[in-house]
Amino acid sequence: MEAMKETVDQSLREMRDTFASGRTRSVKWRKTQLEAIIEMVKDNEDKMCDVLFQDLGKHSTEAFRDELGFVMRSATTALNSLDKWVVPRKSNLPLLFYPATGKVISEPYGTVLVLSSWNFPISLSLDPMIGAISAGNTVLLKASELSPNASALLAKTIPSYLDNKAIKVIEGGPDVATILLQHQWDKIFFTGSPRIGKIIMAAAAEHLTPVTLELGGKCPTIIDHHSVSKDMKSVVKRISGGKWGSCSGQACISVDYVLVEQSFASSLIEMFKPVIKSFFGENPKESGCVARIVTKKHFQRLSRLLNDPRVQASIVYGGSMDEEKLYVEPTILLNPPLDSEIMNEEIFGPVLPIITLRDIQESIGFIKSKPKPLAIYAFTKDEKLKTRILSETSSGSVTFNDVMIQYMCDALPFGGVGESGMGRYHGKYSFECFSHEKAIMEGSLAMDLEARYPPWNNFKLTFIRLAFREAYFKLVLLMLGLKR
């Protein structure tokens, strides 16, 4: 670890020197790096798909959709928008401040730390990096030790494409993260669990470093079957895609559980079965389209959740597991006990609990009784229910009539609230996430208002009262001696 401490010190020194040189502030440098990221992903598509298969058993199509393609799109958006994003924004100052002018400029924080998680190890590493570079920062990435092949590939490839005096990768687990967190950073961007998020925030507090925490939680999905009865095929397909089609449910925005009226539950279960078969065939384990559980520890966590006898009794589909292959079959539960672990911790696996309610309106109270989720999904055409969801619940995002798609849409901010995180990124929001918005005011020395300065008297007090209210006409009367 002494050697690692030395490496971190040296890396940080180099990145700080590079930032101080001003190189990373130039738009040209930022664009060159963004182009290099696109080139790196293009050149290494096969290798990246290979490591995602080795670490997670991801099919290359899934890997391209969720990681490589996503990153290239994100870098391209930044590249095409950067000229617009960096332009200082003029502020229209109230007349009160005349003749001063105002504007806001986005300045890079400096040297930022990105800590990413294992479930989308390429995109969750490179996408924050794209934001950090766009904003003109130097950046150090530590990917997750639980996706070691992806982490090693990034550590090997990034230095040969990007400016390695400004952009660095260090590999390692919690011990390395701890060393990194002992240093002062200008911004920390963390993707991971709420538990570790607290450690990150505590370490950041030591130096008053701003943090973005992209955390997880349980994302509920409401099915208001009355209003979407004609579209149930698509509803079931979309939920199935959201639960089983992306890293086997090991995604922060995956559908965690479904809320539906009791009367519709058994029809719903029957509708899921053929969809799962159409996705993965009769034997999902051999389909090549089911990502595996990341580690034995995570597999054992899932088996512990499922092996609760009360949860076992709620299995209505699937439920088989293979520890050697780290495989969990797409599984559906009907009404597992609400006090069971599976209903209280983020599932992060291919298990879908269906919770029944007497009336779908009760879903609002159900969701409100839990920590604020990263996403709420609701299949409904009932405008009143939509309004209730938006006004009575709090979550990172709400998506009506679809799942997970909000993540891909970089015109929308992505991030959590409460236990699901703080801060947001994607598209322009990534640029803002890694920029300090500096307020610039330019005053004029041409005139001075005596009312600003002591000695105080009633005239000045009246003047200040009117000024705060922007009562300009009365101010003129006051100054002309026509008002007291």
Ligand SMILES: NC(=O)c1ccc[n+]([C@@H]2O[C@H](COP(=O)([O-])OP(=O)(O)OC[C@H]3O[C@@H](n4cnc5c(N)ncnc54)[C@H](O)[C@@H]3O)[C@@H](O)[C@H]2O)c1
């Ligand atoms: N909001 C999002 O965008 C998003 C995306 C993916 C995953 N997640 C969440 O991440 C979690 C799963 O990811 P994970 O298992 O990699 O999370 P994690 O919190 O265990 O690890 C995340 C990162 O923190 C580091 N870390 C681990 N222990 C540490 C310690 N003691 N001190 C400092 N750093 C430490 C890891 O090395 C890794 O780089 C889930 O909760 C999921 O919802 C959120």
